[in-house]
Amino acid sequence: MFDVSVFLFQDDYIPYPRIEEVLERGGAYPQVILPEFGGYWIEDPDAPPPADSRGKEEVEEEETAPGDYGYRLEEINEAARAYRKHFLGREHLNFSCSSSSVGNLLLSVRHEQEKEHEHLLVIIRSRVKSVYHRLSLAELPDIPSVPELAKLLCDEAAGLRFSPVLYPKASQLIVNYDEHEVNNTYKFGVIYQRFGQVSEEELFRNNEETPAFTEFLQLLGDTVDLQDFKGFRGGLDVSHGQTGSQSIYTVHRQQEIMFHVSTKLPFTEGDAQQLQRKRHIGNDIVALVFQEEATPFVPDMIASNFLHAFVVVQAEEPCSETTSYKVSVTAREDVPPFGPPLAAPVFKKGPEFREFLLTKLINAELACYKSDRFARLEERTRAALLDSLHDELQRRSQSMLGLTPGPEEEGRGENGQAHGGLLESIKVNCVSSVFETSYCQ
């Protein structure tokens, strides 16, 4: 697929066929094709499932709850949740360090005694990552010092000097920092593709909601009135009706999902781009593509720096007792594979398909966060948030010791405001106008 040779020998490179060519050829159309120059992968239903397709965290749950078809949300960074799970509200110590070599570090350490067994629970946060470790004290003569613990978890952190965090409300700031990358809300695009449509202009021009599409939307979630909607609004206007009057919303495993349905977003007469629609769907990371007939979809059809993965669903025998859906999944090359695996690509309409689809969408977004683009953004965000957390904790600690006149900027927002998932964090910490126009390549 996507290959370094594209750049080196572009003249010699034989591109994949264009979507127009595929359509012209006729016959049994593939549901998804690769762009001419690749850059995406398409999930192979015959591939063996990846070993880690089930999150460890989730496997602990009751395996056989009613209505549970065994589709698991994939685990995100354990360290991001470790502080809330093991430290918050309990006895522990926090230490910070500002080093010219590795930047700011923030370390949390808790002593745990379970009968005979002693452990130290340690989290170390640096600009590039957070690491959580549970260290048995059985073999150690004494509790390691903070510099020793830092070295243990993070090779680069050798020979540093740490100072204690002495602010009684520090833990709330720290948990907000740790959870800046924890997301419980998702927004996904839903694009209606008619037979033979090959461009985003064509897609966004579709206004008709056919019975088959309505049937599919009802399976996804509830149709909600946007006016005064109290759940997660996913950027939609709930006050002035600027983004349409209704949308599709659901909650799956405590995760709130708002869909951006192309046909429900406002249609603007005379706007070929349909910016009112693209503004939302083009800023989503994952989108569903709904096809009523067999027709090829190509993931570069919609120009967007955000969209990284597509779940393509084709209705078969819609609006009948035997409605079923054929599913394909495609994502950019730098998005790692995600579960649940597409073992048999045709699903009967029903709760199991719904659970598969919602799980696949959420896992797709979590996987997209690991792509180069979002990982880089996240790293920049982490670093900025960590620096600001470090400064605040230092200032508060000094003030607690009575060594400074005390904080004067009480009105200043705390890191807490930056809570609300990766994207929220990025948006808060970067110049927002960069992103408002980012879908226009």
Add this chain to the structure above:
Amino acid sequence: MFDVSVFLFQDDYIPYPRIEEVLERGGAYPQVILPEFGGYWIEDPDAPPPADSRGKEEVEEEETAPGDYGYRLEEINEAARAYRKHFLGREHLNFSCSSSSVGNLLLSVRHEQEKEHEHLLVIIRSRVKSVYHRLSLAELPDIPSVPELAKLLCDEAAGLRFSPVLYPKASQLIVNYDEHEVNNTYKFGVIYQRFGQVSEEELFRNNEETPAFTEFLQLLGDTVDLQDFKGFRGGLDVSHGQTGSQSIYTVHRQQEIMFHVSTKLPFTEGDAQQLQRKRHIGNDIVALVFQEEATPFVPDMIASNFLHAFVVVQAEEPCSETTSYKVSVTAREDVPPFGPPLAAPVFKKGPEFREFLLTKLINAELACYKSDRFARLEERTRAALLDSLHDELQRRSQSMLGLTPGPEEEGRGENGQAHGGLLESIKVNCVSSVFETSYCQ
């Protein structure tokens, strides 16, 4: 009663009648008389009950539990239990300070958020006292600094510099320190006084356990075999039978009580002092005196620096359906009054009398701790323990920061060993031989 004039004008002082004189006079003997030169108080059954005879802590309990006659254990220093109750295992910070003016200080601070209400819970420990305070943050612009908190709770602690405690296991050392004055075990003497006995030699020579005395002992608690006894042994020998084969033991409101019964302790032929018996009863702080007939008891009859209070019980119609007991209470002048008040001094035999008696005994001991002698001992103990705690926490904190080679004296006992009530602490921290002979005035 006891008066400074005794010393100033001893020649003019008219002493109370000696016990021999009281006996010679005959007639209706008072149950307890004052020593010739006073120094004790006798509880007046007609006095109004003191306002604080019920501990606040205890009043919160169910008032009408079955078998609960409303007799309450009196509250001891709230600060001694505050750390376990509000800090241990929860997020909090500890700070220590070594000042030339007030000695070592150890401060604990915890931020508490209950809905809208923010509080700081603070304990400050000095050589002379511990103070616990719950400070509302509602009126404050920000969290006060540690020096400000110290000043707030302890006027003398102004302008000090505190350093943080950074040892992950510090809380266990701190709770051990705080609870060095918390006692859940008690030992009380039980002395059998026959009619007309006026000296400790006579009392300790009694060997016969009459049916009336046996009936009373059975009301107090269970007769237990000392060999391999697993409960609180109150200094009795549970391995080699050196202190007799049986004793009386009971548990009252989670407090373990071992009685030192004069007739059950070994009798030594030819020892006028009966040191085997006096060694235990003379080192108790509170003793019961059991009388089978009306006869006067005088509290200086037994020479002891420890014994500070006596509960004197006289059986009436013993070993019958209508057995009852007449009770008098006497204590040294510097022992504050203690409850439950002796409203009607004659009790029918039964569970209510038992509860009254055990409560009165425990409260007597708690009150005796406030007498000059024990308060002074406690202060010396506090100071020694606090100094050693401070040093250990400082050393451990430095080591945690990696600033010292680390602790080398791993085998050294921690303060934890000093746990087990006021007396245990005193004994551990002072030269024990001083106390082994202290009952001989």
